[in-house]
Amino acid sequence: MSFGESMDKERGGDSLLTAVTDGGLEVCLADANDKLKLLSYRREEHFLCPSCKQRVIMKLGDKRIYHFAHIGGSSCPHTYERESLYHLEGKKQLYLWLKKEGYCPILEQYDPEIQQRPDITFIKDGKKYAVEYQCSSIAADLFKKRTKAYISQNYHPLWILGGNHFKRKGENTISLSGFDFLFYKTEEFIPYYCSKQNKFILATDIHPISPQKAYANFTFIQPENTPVDLLLKPKKKIPVNLRAWCKLLQKVRLNMCKYHTQREGRFLKTLYHNRLNPFLLPPIVGIPIQSSVIIETSPLIWQAYVFLDSIHNKKLGQTIYTRDVIGAFFRRCNLKEILIREIPSLCGSKVDQAVNDYLEVLTELGILKKTSESTFLLMVKVEIPQTTLEQQEMEASLYQLLDTISKTNNKSTFRT
Template structure:
């Protein structure tokens, strides 16, 4: 990797010592008047250590880029990868419009893998656009100018996720999933009857501790369902409701975006004409969000929700700048 970078810029140092923060990165390079450190992570270490080292580089105005070893790359489908809390620490988002991305490298095959446009589906799985390169066939800067998933691809992939969510066999649940199922039961609600607006993708899901279906169902059941058409609620009420479901922003210092999962989710509901934004922090109910009576109606409703706008108007289903 060092020699590969050396071919592109002469100002590359191998394992230099940075006295101010007592750190020795794998590679330090100067590119377009910017200081960049490359850290190649091929062993599991504590999340706090990764975070501390990242913040220390940033405190000196150095851009850290973490590249994981190939052993961390687990592909489970054409557009699916395995994730974990450890892997999530390495998601890069250099600005709000940059697609969340992970970088992997295999020294034996000299192959780089970039997973970008990442959408977290479950705590163990994410959708991503995957790119594979031989290191001598790509420039360093090209790794940050790759194509993302098309709107139609995202729509089809999430339709499948919605169906899996509805049809997944529910065996014995444990931990937070068991707590959520009990919470649904106490409110006389079941997965089969939840409305289609539950389990919608948001790009900033990494900021949430609980899965998409968990916290989105709480917004629906506890805030939206009791309201009538024309009534107004605040974003603050949603944030207060989910205060124990959110991570602090400092947990992901490599992600330089102010996007917030609750705001992204409410923007989806505006897009589907269930809500109207009436002020910076308030939304009004435009129509009642109905739950389903059986699994057949739920499956049909899920497909219709994600297809209606695109199929009837020709406009993309995927929310872009205003939400993500």
């Protein structure tokens, strides 16, 4: 399910909701709805683009949102992409939403210091926010450049992805491209807004299951029921539904064996070389780890490599050094057997955190025992299931244990 696809096909050119008169008076069409007054005003005044100072004309059609457009097809040098009607509508709706929330938002305020024009700016608790409502795809480098520029001027960038990019594939499944992951927040969610449905969509508790699919929870909410704080930090997390996760993991196995990429083919050869069957891996391979969102490779694959490289051939009571586990992990990365995902908000995060968190989960399961900040002991020899039934029973037992541990530790991480 995706939103706004048909509307997004109608292009809007270099369109604006704000302009200035020759006398320097700012005109905002987001607040205007009296067409007769606007027609009269259009006859009396000339309008300029606030950024490039080129002439713009006021468009007051019946089919499209009122807006300004550059004359004769000229383009504004400070516009990064042509705006669709879907985008213009959404920008107006977000502006009016912020006004109703009691803020004083400003549309399309040009900042000459960084030569950028955020969709909306507003101040909350003494902090400046720059809202970017992004409905068309842009390069990751441009996304990072714009974000860095905002931060340099003490803005807090608030990127909101257009609902036309929202692709729900099931109750707890979403398709996410590399572009979509640019919008992933440190608070572990992606915010969408659909101007056609007039709704915010929050994809939270995101756990990638493959390079372009993830487990997630979804919240659909009208603007009037959405405080700004909800976009800055969503409410408490919902535990991962392990039964749903298990089904997704099984689909990954099936697809990988049927339609594997060259990289997945190398992984399968590695399994066969170690006399392992992708359908009969121990259930500790493929556990949802929140911090692994930064790893593009499926958890089924990267955790299998950790198991093979650092656990499988170890003897009971043998010491496992964290540095060795992480070293083996990065060797796989250097060989492109494990890929890292580009997420600007996590640029300061260490990729090895996911590996550390995985070892911590194995410790909670009693498989490892932590003896220091950098060492573990192997306490239980991990069994390899011999039949599908045995694998399913082991998986059910493991997930029940994860659920119990989660409740005991009051972490609310997993649920069966």
